[in-house]
Amino acid sequence: MTPDDVVVLIRDAVHRAVAAGDFVAELTDDAVVVERPKSREHGDYTSNIALRLAKSAGKPPRAIADAIAKALIEADGIASVDVAGPGFLNLTLAADSLGVIARSVVEQGRAYGTSSTLAGQNINLEFISANPTGPLHLGHTRWAAVGDAIGRVLTAAGAQVTREFYINDRGVQMDLFAASLQAAASGEPVPANGYHGEYIADLAAQVVAAEPEITRLNPQDQLLAFREGGYRVQLAQQQQVLDDFGTHFDVWYSERYLHSSGAVERGLNTLKEQGHTFTEDGALWLRTTDFGDDKDRVLIKSDGELTYFASDTAYYVDKRNRGFDVCIYLLGADHHGYVGRLRTVAACAGDDPESNIEVLIGQLVKIMRDGAEVRLSKRAGDIVTLTDFVAAAGVDAVRYSLSRYPADSPLTLDLGLITRRSPDNPVFYVQYAHARLSSLQRNAAELGIVRAPEPNLALLNHEREADLLGALAEFPRVVASAANLRHPHRVARYLEELAGIYHRFYDACRVLPMGDEPATDLTHARLWLCEATRVVLSNGLGLLGVSAPERM
RNA sequence: GCCCCCGUAGCUCAGUGGAUAGAGCAGUCGCCUUCUAAGCGAUUGGUCGCAGGUUCGAUCCCUGCCGGGGGCACCA
Numbered sequence: 001m002t003p004d005d006v007v008v009l010i011r012d013a014v015h016r017a018v019a020a021g022d023f024v025a026e027l028t029d030d031a032v033v034v035e036r037p038k039s040r041e042h043g044d045y046t047s048n049i050a051l052r053l054a055k056s057a058g059k060p061p062r063a064i065a066d067a068i069a070k071a072l073i074e075a076d077g078i079a080s081v082d083v084a085g086p087g088f089l090n091l092t093l094a095a096d097s098l099g100v101i102a103r104s105v106v107e108q109g110r111a112y113g114t115s116s117t118l119a120g121q122n123i124n125l126e127f128i129s130a131n132p133t134g135p136l137h138l139g140h141t142r143w144a145a146v147g148d149a150i151g152r153v154l155t156a157a158g159a160q161v162t163r164e165f166y167i168n169d170r171g172v173q174m175d176l177f178a179a180s181l182q183a184a185a186s187g188e189p190v191p192a193n194g195y196h197g198e199y200i201a202d203l204a205a206q207v208v209a210a211e212p213e214i215t216r217l218n219p220q221d222q223l224l225a226f227r228e229g230g231y232r233v234q235l236a237q238q239q240q241v242l243d244d245f246g247t248h249f250d251v252w253y254s255e256r257y258l259h260s261s262g263a264v265e266r267g268l269n270t271l272k273e274q275g276h277t278f279t280e281d282g283a284l285w286l287r288t289t290d291f292g293d294d295k296d297r298v299l300i301k302s303d304g305e306l307t308y309f310a311s312d313t314a315y316y317v318d319k320r321n322r323g324f325d326v327c328i329y330l331l332g333a334d335h336h337g338y339v340g341r342l343r344t345v346a347a348c349a350g351d352d353p354e355s356n357i358e359v360l361i362g363q364l365v366k367i368m369r370d371g372a373e374v375r376l377s378k379r380a381g382d383i384v385t386l387t388d389f390v391a392a393a394g395v396d397a398v399r400y401s402l403s404r405y406p407a408d409s410p411l412t413l414d415l416g417l418i419t420r421r422s423p424d425n426p427v428f429y430v431q432y433a434h435a436r437l438s439s440l441q442r443n444a445a446e447l448g449i450v451r452a453p454e455p456n457l458a459l460l461n462h463e464r465e466a467d468l469l470g471a472l473a474e475f476p477r478v479v480a481s482a483a484n485l486r487h488p489h490r491v492a493r494y495l496e497e498l499a500g501i502y503h504r505f506y507d508a509c510r511v512l513p514m515g516d517e518p519a520t521d522l523t524h525a526r527l528w529l530c531e532a533t534r535v536v537l538s539n540g541l542g543l544l545g546v547s548a549p550e551r552m
Numbered sequence: 553g554c555c556c557c558c559g560u561a562g563c564u565c566a567g568u569g570g571a572u573a574g575a576g577c578a579g580u581c582g583c584c585u586u587c588u589a590a591g592c593g594a595u596u597g598g599u600c601g602c603a604g605g606u607u608c609g610a611u612c613c614c615u616g617c618c619g620g621g622g623g624c625a626c627c628a
Contacts, residue, residue: 039571048570051608061608085571086608131628171628283626294554298626308628336556337623363557364622405565410558410621417564417577426576432590440587447587485568493566496575507583507592514586552590 001077001097002104002473006034006045009078010089013071014049022067023057036470040463043082043090044098044470050087061087098469099457099525105472105532113479113539119158124319125151127330128242129166132235133177135199136242136386138365139332142411144386145402145545146362147330148247149488152543157483162324163249166315169231170255171308178227181207185215185226206233241386245395246545258315264306266321267314267349268299276348286313288344291353297341312338313345320351328486329359330407336361360486363410365402396546400427403544404492426496430537431549433499436506437534438550444512444527451531452524459525464505468529471498475536479543488544495540502533 010032018025031053037046050065057064065083072081072089077097082090105112127147128140136144147163154161180194185204190196207229208214214225242249258264268284271277276287282302286309289296299310319327327346331338339361343353351357367384389398392415404426405411417425460469474494482490511526513519538548 035570037571038574042571046571051570054608088571168628173628176628281626285626294624301626303626305626307626309626311628333557333622335623339556361556366621408557409565412564414564428590429576432588436588436591438588443587481568487568489566493575496566500575503591504593506587510587512587552588 001093002101003034003036003045003477005077006047006091006093007032009075010034010047010049010068010072013068013075014053016071017064017067020067020071022070023053023059023064025053025057025064036474037090040467042084042088043080043092044466045091045093047089047091048087050083050089054087065089094458095461095466096458098466099460101469101473102457102460102525102528102532103455105475105535106528109535110539110542112535113475113543114156114158115476115480116158117480118154118483121159121326122324123154123159123161123326123328124164124322124324125154125161125328125330126164126166128247129168130238131168131173132231132238133173133195134197134234136238138367138384138386138389139362141386141389141398142362142365142402142407143330143332144242144245144247145399146407146488149399149403149491149544150328150330150486152545153479153483153488153491154486156479156543159483162251164251164253164319165249167235167252167254169235170259170311174227174231175223177230178223181226181230182219182223203230203233245386245390246399253315255311255315258311258318259306263318263321264311264314267317268310270317270350271299271313271348274348274350286345286348288341288348291344291347293340293344309341312342313349316342316345316357317349320349320356325356327357329357331359331361333361333363358486360407362407366410366412367415368412369415396431397425397427400430400492400544400546401425404489404496406487406489426492427546428552430492430495430499430541431547432552433502434534434537434541434548435550435552437502437530437537440511440530441527441534447512447519449512449519449523449527451527452521455524455528456521457525457528459522460529462509464501464508465526465529467501468505468533471501472532472536475540482543491540491543495537495544498533498536498540502537505529 011027014025014027014032017023032047032049034045034047037043050068051061053064054061062083065087069081069083069089072078072091077094078091079094080092082092084090125147127143128136130136130140151161151163176191176194180190180196180200181204183190183194184201185208190200194200204226207226210233211225211229214222214229217225239252268277271286276290277299278285278287278296283298284300285296286299287296297309298307299313300306316327329342339359342359343357346353346357393401401413402411460466475498478490478494482488509526511523511530513523541548
């Protein structure tokens, strides 16, 4: 019996109690909430429905709880119902209705945890979108991990997801980039406002190696060649790094293409049609103050140049024209001033900023090493890159340690801790549980034990087994809420809890027979439970893009 | 000045109105003669920044204040 099944039982019980005249109530669809109680004494599931109905029913919550309990106890699969505290309903399930969860999980396999809660939603998920002028740094790494996990969780919840990376390959930063490469190649000092990282010299050398004739070009052509050559090399490098990291994009969208394809013009036309543009001081403005911005924004400068804001606006309209219902932007904290503006853009384009656009801000990641903060500055070159981080800690540890926290709160990581590959890092705790389970199955196979096709799952009545079954049943709800809230860290936290519950089960409940003893019905029931746990750990780690090792 | 994030155990952090506020690490004490001890058990540790308000009930929602971080452009 799943939590959703319990919800249905309670709803039916309320209806029966109302029909019997015990109290008066109207149930909305989401009124009945069932939770796993914190304390084992409170049964398998608990509901506060009586407390919620008390006011409108005009009766004390405990009286309502008693009436519901009376109707509920008759339902199949319910072993006992207690009314506790101010009026909580505490349910204990019959052992067999809890045990069948194990079978259901195993049979659903990789599909267990998926749902259709977001079915029909076509979502554009844009993240990282780094300039092609340097390596990916720590801020990008956070989104590479969390953004990818959000994509996986949304997909699991039934949404159609397109991951998109916007390439800022237009604008003055590209020229600065070119000038920096040119200077580095000819051994001259990099311009003061250029890019100073050590990678610039490497990039310049790579460009020269790929196109040796570049050194003989006249300065102007050479500048152009460095810009394009550097762009190609740097972009390819970013793509390779992300590929190695396990974060894959469906669309790499170039800002140049946005302009060359006419999308900018179309976007500006859409805004004009909606009537929110005006001309002043020779510039074209968007009246974002109509929707709460503190000031209007310029689209086309008085010198005829498009602003970056114009590109962003057109890009949003273009996404919508491509058929996306929801455009999610994952941005760094330094872009938070952009959130309000993007929302007004949606409003100016005639959309609903509450539903068509969503901007998530990733707060700063601070890295401590030997008690001191590692400072990050992209242009100065003192950066921790994604590649450095992965080289130091490995893909799994980096992905996991970033995605077990909500992205919208600042984060401090101890590099020493992560690189130490010690159990301090929860990813090892979770992966270890999976490795233990895999090992156990190898041992079972060696003993010639094959899971019985018709196990007696009612035998799973040990307290630790009930804990494990209850936790397994929660997984689909965890994934759905992670998707709805765009909070994949909930999956990670859940996995840590599940791993803990499994380790405690393992400690208390022997699975395989000792010595020459034969396999019993309990052995088989527990093997189903173990495989169900392994499936959920594997699926959950998969949602975070972290591997589920069979050996450690 | 205006806007955003944060303030929970010694440290790093979970906790989208419910029961006795949790985890890991750090500290203390135990458990390997059989499935991975990268594990398990026990124990120490809290005015949930402060003050009001809403509610049967607030760490959570609202208002104000205090403290820390980040952001404001006819830049990209």
